[in-house]
Amino acid sequence: MKFGTSHRALLAGIVSATLLSGCATKKESPPPASASVGDKTSDGKSVKSKEDDLEEYGVLLIADPLEPLNRATFTLNHGIYVYLFTPISKGYKTVFPKVVRTGIHNAYENVKFPIRFVNDTLQGNFERAGLETGKFMVNSVVGVGGLGRPSDHIPALADIPSGNTGQTFAKWGIPHGAYLVLPVLGPSSVRDTVGLAGDYALNPVSWVTILFGGYAWTMAIPSVNTLRSLPVQMDIYEAATKDAIDPYVAARSAYVQFREEDAAK
Amino acid sequence: MNRLLPALFLGLLFQGALHASTQVAEERLRTAVDEVLAVAKASSNPGSLAEKLHPILPKYISFEAMTRRAVGPGWRQFSPNQKKEATKLFTTLIIRNYSSKFTPGLNPEIVFNKATAPAQGRVEVPTTILSQGSRYVVTYRMEDSEGWKITDVVIEGVSLVANYRTQFDAEFKKGGAEAVVDSLIQAVAQKS
Numbered sequence: 390m391k392f393g394t395s396h397r398a399l400l401a402g403i404v405s406a407t408l409l410s411g412c413a414t415k416k417e418s419p420p421p422a423s424a425s426v427g428d429k430t431s432d433g434k435s436v437k438s439k440e441d442d443l444e445e446y447g448v449l450l451i452a453d454p455l456e457p458l459n460r461a462t463f464t465l466n467h468g469i470y471v472y473l474f475t476p477i478s479k480g481y482k483t484v485f486p487k488v489v490r491t492g493i494h495n496a497y498e499n500v501k502f503p504i505r506f507v508n509d510t511l512q513g514n515f516e517r518a519g520l521e522t523g524k525f526m527v528n529s530v531v532g533v534g535g536l537g538r539p540s541d542h543i544p545a546l547a548d549i550p551s552g553n554t555g556q557t558f559a560k561w562g563i564p565h566g567a568y569l570v571l572p573v574l575g576p577s578s579v580r581d582t583v584g585l586a587g588d589y590a591l592n593p594v595s596w597v598t599i600l601f602g603g604y605a606w607t608m609a610i611p612s613v614n615t616l617r618s619l620p621v622q623m624d625i626y627e628a629a630t631k632d633a634i635d636p637y638v639a640a641r642s643a644y645v646q647f648r649e650e651d652a653a654k
Numbered sequence: 655m656n657r658l659l660p661a662l663f664l665g666l667l668f669q670g671a672l673h674a675s676t677q678v679a680e681e682r683l684r685t686a687v688d689e690v691l692a693v694a695k696a697s698s699n700p701g702s703l704a705e706k707l708h709p710i711l712p713k714y715i716s717f718e719a720m721t722r723r724a725v726g727p728g729w730r731q732f733s734p735n736q737k738k739e740a741t742k743l744f745t746t747l748i749i750r751n752y753s754s755k756f757t758p759g760l761n762p763e764i765v766f767n768k769a770t771a772p773a774q775g776r777v778e779v780p781t782t783i784l785s786q787g788s789r790y791v792v793t794y795r796m797e798d799s800e801g802w803k804i805t806d807v808v809i810e811g812v813s814l815v816a817n818y819r820t821q822f823d824a825e826f827k828k829g830g831a832e833a834v835v836d837s838l839i840q841a842v843a844q845k846s
Binding site: 440442443444446447449450488628629633635636638639642646647649650 | 719723724725726727729730747748749750751754766809810811812813815816817818819820821822823824825837838841844
């Protein structure tokens with residue numbers, strides 16, 4: 390704290406000194422830098438009135454012609470989340486030690502490599518597709534089938550934004566279409582629902598299901614797969630809807646922001 | 655030539671100032687996070703944590719700016735009393751929500767990523783929070799007016815202020831300032 394204030398004082402000193410020298414050398418057209426620095430020193434008082442920032446944030450809109458139906462599904466989902474998913478997710482956290490959970494999570498993310506690779510390619514992002522391939526190789530070989538994630542220690546591979554089909558559609562300029570709350574799965578749009586089908590088709594876990602058609606597989610894989618991503622998803626859902634004015638609107642606007650952020654990656 | 659030199663000098667200084675502002679803001683955020691974590695460690699439940707954070711957080715968070723931006727242009731039609739009431743209620747709501755994120759006895763790991771200055775007097779500090787094997791990206795938007803303060807928290811791309819802006823807008827269209835304040839009273843009254 391002390392550091393902050395003294396630093397600020399020093400900064401203000403430098404700023405006023407530069408302003409003075411700027412004025413002394415040339416009066417009629419000060420360099421652009423000093424102009425904005427000048428704004429800063431008197432920030433919030435004389436230059437800007439306190440209510441000039443009311444349009445700082447816009448209202449986030451998405452067409453919602455199905456609102457009554459969506460609200461009903463939302464209420465249903467909310468019950469499922471609170472009374473079913475949250476306890477299950479907590480149980481999952483209790484039953485499996487963290488190391489095992491992390492291993493399961495890593496293995497699933499690793500095997501979903503085709504979703505990311507195909508979509509990066511479809512978006513023309515060949516560099517990212519190449520990095521994904523490198524990451525997949527490293528984690529499958531060094532990380533023993535993806536249970537470990539040694540790629541985290543390689544800077545270029547540590548933080549690759551992951552591609553998905555909904556994102557590809559967004560990049561291609563396909564509009565969202567109507568907002569749609571899917572049973573159990575939650576907020577989506579027509580575009581992303583089609584995208585979800587694309588992701589499903591590209592997910593090797595679903596290939597196993599399709600190829601072997603075994604009931605044991607179809608039951609076991611999606612449930613573990615769903616479980617391991619539950620804690621994070623439940624936390625984000627809770628953060629957006631808890632203490633909300635209208636949880637339905639809160640979840641909807643969170644969804645729009647979330648997808649915009651994802652599409653910008 | 656005579657004119658060029660001071661301009662160059664100024665340019666360099668300006669660069670330096672930009673760099674310093676991200677540093678000052680980040681330092682401020684670190685102080686805030688450290689203080690909050692210390693308080694969280696010492697309290698046993700979210701309710702008592704919220705109570706303890708109430709006097710601390712306004713030092714670091716500009717609840718006034720958050721409230722009026724979350725309401726938007728409709729704020730001009732609020733009476734001084736309604737403004738005060740709305741700010742008070744919104745502050746309570748945010749602090750309660752924030753306090754509920756802490757699990758007693760757990761110490762989340764927070765990594766500060768490279769801060770940027772999108773505009774003069776504004777800094778964004780992205781952080782990564784690691785807790786119980788989950789990973790969240792939380793960006794703090796900070797502004798310099800009478801010291802650096804947090805004006806928005808963006809969790810996984812979802813801005814807190816933008817999220818309430820959309821909700822308040824619906825209420826305002828229904829019944830103006832009164833409806834917004836009423837909706838806040840209801841949200842605060844709801845057992846969390």
